[in-house]
Amino acid sequence: MNLSLGHKVFFVLLTIITILTILNIWSFMALDNYNNQQTGLFFKKTNFNTEKNIPSIFSGSLHFIAAIILAAIGLSKLRIENKKVFWFCLSFLFLFVGLDEILRIHEKLNRYLSNSWETSGIFYYTWVIPYGVALILIALVCFKSIFALPKQTIRDFILSAFIFLSGALGMEMFTGWYISFQNLEGLYIEKMNSIFVLYTVEELLEMLGISYFIYSLLRFISQYRAIQQPIFNIIIFKDTHERITKCYRKGMGKP
Template identity: 40%
Template sequence: MKSSHNVKQSPTSSSERASVEIRLSPERIVRFLGWVVVGLAAAHFLGQFSKHVLGYGSLKGMIPLFDLDLEFNIPSLYSGLSLIGCAMLLGAIALLKKQKRDRYLRHWQGLSLIFLLMGVDEIIELHERTIKPLRNALNATGIFYFTWVILGFVLVVLLAIAYRKFTLSLPPKTRNRFILAASLFLLGTLGIELIGGYYAYIYGKENLIYSLWVALEEGLEMAGILVFIYALLTYLRSLSDSITIHFERSLSAPTNN
């Protein structure tokens, strides 16, 4: 007698690819960050008002935590991360430009590096540590009391020369947004810094008026970065149909024996 049986073979393993797509809206991102900036400015003002007018001191550390003139706190962390975010967006654009062998690839890469360094500096305030040595060396007073602005002006001039042709090559809308962003940022970080330095030299830093100058300076800087983020996101959108992030992982099917 013969007996037989059939064995059904199943694949020992299989692999599938799954992806999660996240869509980024430049308008929504900038709107959200705008409210963050408003909140930080309001927290700074209320804290300084409580400190200098109501006399509440530090309110258990809450006032220094939101002081726009201090380092290693929430505003400095936000400003640093927003600059690093710009560096990442510039890096993404540089990758697209590399694929197209764009003549201004190194300019995009250079901007990415510059904003990365600016972000790190904003968090740990490296430029602030140049003030006293430069002030003593140059015997600076008045509007140059915060002496690092001299280095700032020199760097801005050098960058303006190096990036003149690059800026002119940009699409009109992007170019105008870049210029607006730079104008707001420089008005705050250099222009208002000169006025704030003069005021600090004459009246000191521990008063409400100086705190308002700080709020104006930092507010203009943050506004400039917001405009720049929007300019970068919309420019990225113009280079591709959509701005998406894809996360991939392997899915292994169960093995049947």
């Protein structure tokens, strides 16, 4: 069975995610080797909850890949109506989210907002409030364009968004509620088994969601990109057509 490009890319991404997940689990289990201190090089480079390491760079790269594909769709000729502004806006959005993933912009915003707002429960992590509002606004703006797409593409986009947002916002809000409910604030929670499971599931859902979105984009391109003739065929056809037209105008029945 010949697999499409989308299937091949998705399989490679799933393989990488599986390897990163195993390394993340291994890094947490190996904490005893560092006297329970999260200072080991292996932990820093492979754990899902640390910054500027292999998992965060990979996750950010997934967003950059999606941004490039979205921009490519905007520049392509499609067999359906191509709303270029829609695709370019999505491309910019994924570029920002990718930078946010690597630079942890939302965490810096969270520290800033926490000094002004006293929040708890599902809003323990304050950044989910402005990001949640922005998400709703983006959904309202893009609603018409998304539901103008083919039905299969709509289903793919909704499923990938559900998986990604279940991790990025859903698990983050649940973790905040868990910390508040268990009165864990101020404790060294990063080495707790329960917190490890929560942030692992969160990052895993994010990577799976964006990987499926990339697969969805590649499948969309393969189905709806306009097939363009080779340029030399177009030139030959145009030249032949002009010759035939001139001959008939002169009263000849053939070139």
